[in-house]
Amino acid sequence: DTGVSQDPRHKITKRGQNVTFRCDPISEHNRLYWYRQTLGQGPEFLTYFQNEAQLEKSRLLSDRFSAERPKGSFSTLEIQRTEQGDSAMYLCASSLVGGTGVFGELFFGEGSRLTVL
Amino acid sequence: DQQVKQNSPSLSVQEGRISILNCDYTNSMFDYFLWYKKYPAEGPTFLISISSIKDKNEDGRFTVFLNKSAKHLSLHIVPSQPGDSAVYFCAASGNNDMRFGAGTRLTVKP
Numbered sequence: 158d159t160g161v162s163q164d165p166r167h168k169i170t171k172r173g174q175n176v177t178f179r180c181d182p183i184s185e186h187n188r189l190y191w192y193r194q195t196l197g198q199g200p201e202f203l204t205y206f207q208n209e210a211q212l213e214k215s216r217l218l219s220d221r222f223s224a225e226r227p228k229g230s231f232s233t234l235e236i237q238r239t240e241q242g243d244s245a246m247y248l249c250a251s252s253l254v255g256g257t258g259v260f261g262e263l264f265f266g267e268g269s270r271l272t273v274l
Numbered sequence: 275d276q277q278v279k280q281n282s283p284s285l286s287v288q289e290g291r292i293s294i295l296n297c298d299y300t301n302s303m304f305d306y307f308l309w310y311k312k313y314p315a316e317g318p319t320f321l322i323s324i325s326s327i328k329d330k331n332e333d334g335r336f337t338v339f340l341n342k343s344a345k346h347l348s349l350h351i352v353p354s355q356p357g358d359s360a361v362y363f364c365a366a367s368g369n370n371d372m373r374f375g376a377g378t379r380l381t382v383k384p
Contacts, residue, residue, distance in 0.1 A: 161317070190372075199278070199363050199374030200318065213371060248317055262308065263372060265317030 161266035163249050169272045170239055177235045178269040182251030189232050190263060191224055192248040193217065200248055206232060239273045246270050277301045278366050280375035288383050293351040295378050297364030300345065304366035307340060309349045312361045322349070354382045
C-alpha cells in the first residue's frame with residue numbers, strides 16, 4: 158500500500174498559464190476527493206468522484222477548474238488561466254465506501270502546492 | 275459559509291497534562307465527525323471519529339466527545355506528549371462530503 162500520491166508536489170507558474178495536478182489514490186478505494194487549503198484555513202471541498210463519475214462539485218470550482226477520473230483510478234485537476242488567488246495547497250484524498258473500515262475516513266496525499274506569480 | 279468552526283487557532287500545554295481541542299458545527303445534517311492531525315509538509319491523517327449516535331469514543335490517549343444538542347465536539351488528549359504537536363482539524367461529514375474547520379495548532383512543551 159503506497160498511500161495516496163500527488164504530483165507535482167510544488168508548481169510555480171505565471172498568471173494566465175494552465176496547470177494540471179495528478180492524484181493516484183489507494184488502489185482499492187472507489188472514492189476520490191479534491192480539496193483546496195489556503196494558509197490558516199482547513200481543507201475546502203472542491204469535488205469528488207465515485208469510481209469515474211463526478212458526483213458533486215463545490216461552487217468554489219469555477220469554470221476554470223476541471224477534474225477528471227477517466228478510468229476510475231487516477232484523477233487530474235486542471236486549472237486554466239491561473240490567477241494569483243488560485244495559489245493554495247491542492248489536496249487529494251481517497252476512501253473506500255461500502256467496504257470495511259471507518260466510514261467517512263479520508264486518506265490524504267501530501268498535496269500539490271501551487272504558487273501563481 | 276463556515277459550517278465547522280474551530281475558534282482557537284492555537285493551544286499550548288505542558289507535557290503530561292491534558293489537551294482539549296474544541297469544535298462547533300452548524301449543520302444538523304452532519305452525522306459523522308472526525309479529527310485529523312497534520313504535520314508540516316504532510317497531508318492530514320485520520321486520528322479518531324465519532325458517529326452522531328454516540329456521545330463518546332475513546333482510542334488510547336485520545337477521546338472525542340460529542341454534544342449534539344450544543345452542536346459541539348471536543349478532542350481530549352491525555353497525557354499530552356511532545357510528538358502530539360501538530361495542527362488538528364475537526365471535520366464533519368454528511369451528504370457525501372466532508373467539511374473541515376480551520377484547525378488548531380497544538381504545541382506540547384517538554
